[in-house]
Amino acid sequence: MTADPLTLRSIYAARRTIAPFICATPLRHSATLSAQVGKTVYIKWENQQQTGSFKVRGAANRLSNLDEASKQRGVVTVSTGNHGRGVAYVAQQLGIRAVICVPELVLPHKVAAMQQLGAEVIVHGRTQDDAERHAQSLVATEGLTLISAFDDPDIITGQGTVGLEILEAYPQVDTLIAPLSGGGLLGGIALALKSADPTVHIIGVSQALGPAMYLSLQAGHPVAVTEEPSLADSLLGGIGLENYHTLSLIRELVDEIVLLNEAEIATAMRTAFQQERQVLEGGGSVGIGALVAGKGTLVGEHIVVVASGGNVDLAKWLKLMNDNNGQ
Numbered sequence: 001m002t003a004d005p006l007t008l009r010s011i012y013a014a015r016r017t018i019a020p021f022i023c024a025t026p027l028r029h030s031a032t033l034s035a036q037v038g039k040t041v042y043i044k045w046e047n048q049q050q051t052g053s054f055k056v057r058g059a060a061n062r063l064s065n066l067d068e069a070s071k072q073r074g075v076v077t078v079s080t081g082n083h084g085r086g087v088a089y090v091a092q093q094l095g096i097r098a099v100i101c102v103p104e105l106v107l108p109h110k111v112a113a114m115q116q117l118g119a120e121v122i123v124h125g126r127t128q129d130d131a132e133r134h135a136q137s138l139v140a141t142e143g144l145t146l147i148s149a150f151d152d153p154d155i156i157t158g159q160g161t162v163g164l165e166i167l168e169a170y171p172q173v174d175t176l177i178a179p180l181s182g183g184g185l186l187g188g189i190a191l192a193l194k195s196a197d198p199t200v201h202i203i204g205v206s207q208a209l210g211p212a213m214y215l216s217l218q219a220g221h222p223v224a225v226t227e228e229p230s231l232a233d234s235l236l237g238g239i240g241l242e243n244y245h246t247l248s249l250i251r252e253l254v255d256e257i258v259l260l261n262e263a264e265i266a267t268a269m270r271t272a273f274q275q276e277r278q279v280l281e282g283g284g285s286v287g288i289g290a291l292v293a294g295k296g297t298l299v300g301e302h303i304v305v306v307a308s309g310g311n312v313d314l315a316k317w318l319k320l321m322n323d324n325n326g327q
Helices: 010-019 031-038 055-064 068-073 082-094 108-116 126-142 153-169 182-194 210-220 247-251 261-274 282-293 315-323
Strands: 028-029 038-045 077-078 099-103 120-123 145-147 175-179 201-207 258-259 303-306
Touching: 010 055, 010 153, 010 182, 028 153, 028 261, 031 261, 038 153, 055 077, 055 082, 055 145, 055 153, 055 182, 077 082, 077 126, 082 099, 099 108, 099 126, 108 120, 108 201, 126 145, 145 210, 153 182, 175 182, 175 282, 182 201, 182 210, 182 247, 201 210, 201 282, 210 247, 210 258, 258 261, 261 315
Parallel strands: 038 303, 077 099, 077 145, 099 120, 175 201, 175 303, 201 258
Antiparallel strands: 028 038
């Protein structure tokens, strides 16, 4: 970690660090969404990363920056799937033992994906907080290094490299729309974009069921949330009752947060496939969902939406595609 970790300089440093593990994902014009909202819309397709989501960026930065002793002992993390998959992928490349603690609500296909990458997956408790407590016990008993899913400067700046790619491909961006859960992705992108131009309008999108960051901002401090099953399963979980970085970063840099109900998330997933021919998980599609639902203030003429992940259970996805609820 750098001495001044949350700066544009540290995001550029992260890009160099993570280059062996990630690809620069495409940013493509969406003719249908542009016509629908009357502005120019581009979509950043992070579902096309090697692990199917943006999470590999932060994981690569954090694990690469571990000291050698920590690499030898191994790492432990808590995940509903995508972060764990990113950690497992990078750990496998670097020869680091990776233990992933997941709550009971995690989807089986995400557990299988982490195991296929060599990770030890432990299912513990109903919520991410339960899994977090077990991970902390492994830190104490086995000397593993805890890898935060979001509340860590290396994670945030790794995710912020998405913002660098957007700036370089489409510097005229006026409004950025991205999923919001723990705040690592949105905080990192906002840091990159607002360092270049403070007038860029930043919109975070969360699920209406247990939106931890949204509720914490309203309360003025981190709050615990009840996790309920949602199509946006990758956005579930709390922000940590001792949040050190992302709560303040989102409060400072994000202009607007909107919430989507389950029907709006389903519509977003269908829209991604029917109009863009992309398979997205619920959490990865919420930016598109905000546009389709007309939620969020679109400042300026140039809109960029981040599609953050595509690790969806295909059986459930196919059922959703075939069940249009009368649409």
